[in-house]
Amino acid sequence: MIAVDLSTIIDFYRRQQKLACNYRLALCWRWSKPIEVRKWSAMTAMNESNIAIVVHGGAGDIPLDRRELAEQGCREAATVGWELLTSGRSAVDAVEAAVRALEDNPVFNAGRGSVLNAAGRVEMDAGIMDGRTRDAGAVTLIQHIRHPISLARNVMEASDHLILGGEGAEAFAKKMGFELVSNDYFVTERRLAQYQKRLRAGTADTVGAVALDRAGHVAAANSTGGVSFKLPGRIGDSPILGAGFLADDRYGAVATTGQGEHIIQAGLSFLIMRLMTKGLRAVEASDRVRSLFIESVPNGKAGWIVVDAQGGVAIGHTTRNLSFAWRVSGLETMVSGLE
Numbered sequence: 001m002i003a004v005d006l007s008t009i010i011d012f013y014r015r016q017q018k019l020a021c022n023y024r025l026a027l028c029w030r031w032s033k034p035i036e037v038r039k040w041s042a043m044t045a046m047n048e049s050n051i052a053i054v055v056h057g058g059a060g061d062i063p064l065d066r067r068e069l070a071e072q073g074c075r076e077a078a079t080v081g082w083e084l085l086t087s088g089r090s091a092v093d094a095v096e097a098a099v100r101a102l103e104d105n106p107v108f109n110a111g112r113g114s115v116l117n118a119a120g121r122v123e124m125d126a127g128i129m130d131g132r133t134r135d136a137g138a139v140t141l142i143q144h145i146r147h148p149i150s151l152a153r154n155v156m157e158a159s160d161h162l163i164l165g166g167e168g169a170e171a172f173a174k175k176m177g178f179e180l181v182s183n184d185y186f187v188t189e190r191r192l193a194q195y196q197k198r199l200r201a202g203t204a205d206t207v208g209a210v211a212l213d214r215a216g217h218v219a220a221a222n223s224t225g226g227v228s229f230k231l232p233g234r235i236g237d238s239p240i241l242g243a244g245f246l247a248d249d250r251y252g253a254v255a256t257t258g259q260g261e262h263i264i265q266a267g268l269s270f271l272i273m274r275l276m277t278k279g280l281r282a283v284e285a286s287d288r289v290r291s292l293f294i295e296s297v298p299n300g301k302a303g304w305i306v307v308d309a310q311g312g313v314a315i316g317h318t319t320r321n322l323s324f325a326w327r328v329s330g331l332e333t334m335v336s337g338l339e
């Protein structure tokens with residue numbers, strides 16, 4: 001049942017301090033036969049850059065008419081993060097700002113524009129991790145906060161907890177001075193039409209970012225409305241440390257997207273991080289994890305973005321598409337696309 005080096009996992013998770021639940025996840029590994037992956041890509045800027053950012057706008061089957069908008073939204077968000085990094089701000093500031101921009105953009109399944117659950121409501125998850133301290137914060141089942149990623153950052157910095165969910169998370173938000181908005185604020189015409197036609201929007205359009213700052217610190221962030229028609233109360237990978245995101249200055253940072261259940265089952269972020277602990281650069285770890293993920297979850301649908309401690313970046317996915325934008329020191333321009 002378990003085909004990984006448990007002592008490494010245990011050691012890694014012990015270092016995270018707050019982490020009993022994710023530790024259990026790591027032990028719940030499933031092992032089965034590999035299948036062929038539909039699509040895979042990776043890229044890197046192997047120069048030893050001193051800043052880097054990668055943003056994704058979701059892995060899945062992105063409809064033709066949404067592709068340009070998704071790529072443009074990723075570029076805009078990555079530019080917001082890049083500008084903060086060039087002005088000397090931290091990787092945590094950069095990933096939070098990039099994800100906030102994506103949460104404000106109704107093209108994406110995060111913040112305004114999130115998919116609806118089976119009860120016709122928006123319930124959002126988000127998580128953030130600072131590679132400098134290896135501290136993290138996450139929120140789940142959020143219905144009234146415009147920027148779940150900023151609430152996750154508050155959980156990381158102003159609470160003794162790692163994950164807060166539902167009403168408790170929103171009571172904490174109120175205490176921290178967040179404005180609570182109506183759930184209707186998040187519902188766009190497009191999502192309502194999808195819901196009314198009982199159209200499953202799949203897993204596309206969720207968002208995330210990873211970054212390396214000038215001081216050599218990395219960070220990862222995720223935000224999502226989850227999967228359409230999910231049961232109320234369902235929680236995906238995005239707020240789960242080790243599944244949806246991880247950041248550790250010694251190695252790098254990872255954020256994932258795709259079918260949350262598959263990603264949690266595989267402990268996908270941890271799989272990638274573990275490869276980097278063995279000295280693999282982002283692109284090598286990203287390449288290698290593809291088969292590990294598929295072996296763990298046959299037909300698993302996921303995408304991932306990675307930055308390593310030297311500023312190498314990588315993007316991979318087993319879904320039809322992933323929209324992304326990235327930039328590293330030494331490159332004059334933002335690279336973006338939809339593969």
Ligand code: ASP
Nearest residue numbers: 203206226236257258260
């Ligand atoms: N991973 C997210 C979830 O399962 C959805 C996505 O990435 O599109 O909640």
